[in-house]
Amino acid sequence: MTGWDISPGGVQSVISKVREAAGDMNTGITLYGQSVQGAMEAAGTLSFGGESSGSHGRAAGLVAVALGKFVEGTEKDVAFLPLRAADSANGAVEATNAYLAGDLEQAWNAQHHATLPPDVTAFLEKARSKADGKR
Incomplete structure (x- = not known):
């Protein structure tokens, strides 16, 4: 911890670029979802029982x-x-703020916490329940 030499301006510059890229990722993920949905709809269905129109007797292809x-x-x-x-x-911002406040232990903790994998399952469950509320 004693070898830290953080440039707050440099951190802010990098964080700005990371957040911009994350916004682009979110846009890309939205487009990906829309494209897959469109492809699924365009892929057609399977027909059962000789039905030629309507959804009766039809299943996803x-x-x-x-x-x-x-x-x-x-x-x-x-x-x-x-x-x-x-x-x-967020971890880089928290670590930088703690570093500037002189709390190197808190800075290390923030940096370490940022390296832990995010809880994707909880995120997806929250997103699904939010989507279900809009339907």
Whole structure:
């Protein structure tokens, strides 16, 4: 801890860039979700019992099911990216503020906490419940 030499202006510059990139990631993730949803809808359906129109006797097509399973299997990885960026940026700010206040132990704790993996499961559950409330 005694070898720290933090430039608050440099930290702020990097944090600004990280937050901008995280915003771009969130935009990209939204577009990804919309694109997958569109692809699933365009992939067609399977027809059962000779039905030719309407939703009766129809189920999601194999491609749509595969896309859905892919999204389900990768959602934690996708959600991890912006959470990791946000946690790292916030940890850098907290560590810098503690360093400037002369509390190196608190700075180390903030830095260490920022290296821990974010709780993606809790984030996804919260996002789902929020989305369910809008439906």
